Amino acid sequence: MVKVVVSGALGRMGTNIGRIVDEAPDMELVGGIDIREGTLFGTEVVPAGKIDAFLNEKKPDVLIDFTVAAAAVENIKAAARNDVALVVGTTGFSPEQRTTIASAVEGTVPAVISSNFSVGVNIFWKLVREAARELGDYDIEVTEAHHRYKKDAPSGTAKTILEILDQELGSREKVYGRVGEAERKGEIGVHVVRGGDIVGDHSVLFAGNFECIEVSHRAYDRAVFAQGAVRAARWVVGREPRIYSMQDVLGL
Numbered sequence: 080m081v082k083v084v085v086s087g088a089l090g091r092m093g094t095n096i097g098r099i100v101d102e103a104p105d106m107e108l109v110g111g112i113d114i115r116e117g118t119l120f121g122t123e124v125v126p127a128g129k130i131d132a133f134l135n136e137k138k139p140d141v142l143i144d145f146t147v148a149a150a151a152v153e154n155i156k157a158a159a160r161n162d163v164a165l166v167v168g169t170t171g172f173s174p175e176q177r178t179t180i181a182s183a184v185e186g187t188v189p190a191v192i193s194s195n196f197s198v199g200v201n202i203f204w205k206l207v208r209e210a211a212r213e214l215g216d217y218d219i220e221v222t223e224a225h226h227r228y229k230k231d232a233p234s235g236t237a238k239t240i241l242e243i244l245d246q247e248l249g250s251r252e253k254v255y256g257r258v259g260e261a262e263r264k265g266e267i268g269v270h271v272v273r274g275g276d277i278v279g280d281h282s283v284l285f286a287g288n289f290e291c292i293e294v295s296h297r298a299y300d301r302a303v304f305a306q307g308a309v310r311a312a313r314w315v316v317g318r319e320p321r322i323y324s325m326q327d328v329l330g331l
């Protein structure tokens with residue numbers, strides 16, 4: 080049995096993940112972490128300040144973190160201190176936070192870290208890479224849309240798209256929205272929409288003369304992210320202590 084603790088247990092993703100783990104015959108949900116006490120499918124949820132004692136008591140194989148960037152950094156350090164493997168879906172990390180995470184994890188515990196755990200988005204990223212290789216001289220615009228409660232912008236998935244484009248095309252200027260005199264040059268335009276209960280839309284437009292190609296992904300239910308995170312949790316336990324991507328999990 081893979082023993083799992085969920086951090087961000089009372090949130091949108093935490094509850095989705097808790098349900099899937101609770102129903103999995105090969106997994107045991109042993110509790111959750113959040114900013115306040117509660118329950119997650121009959122297991123105890125403790126406040127973040129008690130994470131070390133809780134991990135030491137429950138001895139999970141893996142901690143799945145979907146919280147906010149600053150919290151995730153502390154939770155990752157706690158998991159590393161307690162020799163617990165990690166699946167991290169939290170987005171919005173600064174470059175400094177990424178460095179801190181890498182030092183906590185590398186050589187200590189295995190961790191799958193991805194801005195998007197849906198299988199479809201991981202295929203979509205491959206398609207974006209392929210399109211960029213062929214269409215580098217087209218104008219490129221990245222657009223993402225999410226629900227009204229999302230804290231970070233642009234989304235982690237959109238930032239991964241920009242990394243892929245930079246890897247294929249060299250680093251280009253990014254222009255975040257346009258207003259006033261904004262003549263297009265060689266930049267990549269980045270556009271963020273927030274509203275209602277949009278689960279997660281991403282598109283990359285390659286616009287040439289007389290034709291456009293658009294590569295896009297739309298998530299209809301958070302279950303796609305949660306199922307991917309649980310798949311990563313099964314995969315990560317017992318691996319060499321380093322950072323892995325969801326592409327490693329899927330063998331892409």
Ligand SMILES: NC(=O)C1=CN([C@@H]2O[C@H](COP(=O)(O)OP(=O)(O)OC[C@H]3O[C@@H](n4cnc5c(N)ncnc54)[C@H](O)[C@@H]3O)[C@@H](O)[C@H]2O)C=CC1
Nearest residue numbers: 087089090091092113127146150168169170194195196304
């Ligand atoms: N990688 C992926 O596939 C996906 C990533 N996300 C990311 O996951 C994160 C969470 O998203 P949602 O569940 O929609 O947010 P949410 O706001 O519904 O849930 C976050 C939860 O974390 C809790 N939290 C805050 N500080 C904490 C701490 N120190 N320790 C433990 N819990 C703490 C909050 O109280 C809340 O219950 C965001 O960064 C989001 O971008 C969301 C969906 C998919």
Ligand SMILES: O=C(O)C1=N[C@H](C(=O)O)C[C@H](O)C1
Nearest residue numbers: 170194195229234235236279
């Ligand atoms: O906050 C969300 O909801 C999501 N966040 C991730 C991101 O920032 O890319 C993934 C997904 O799009 C949903």
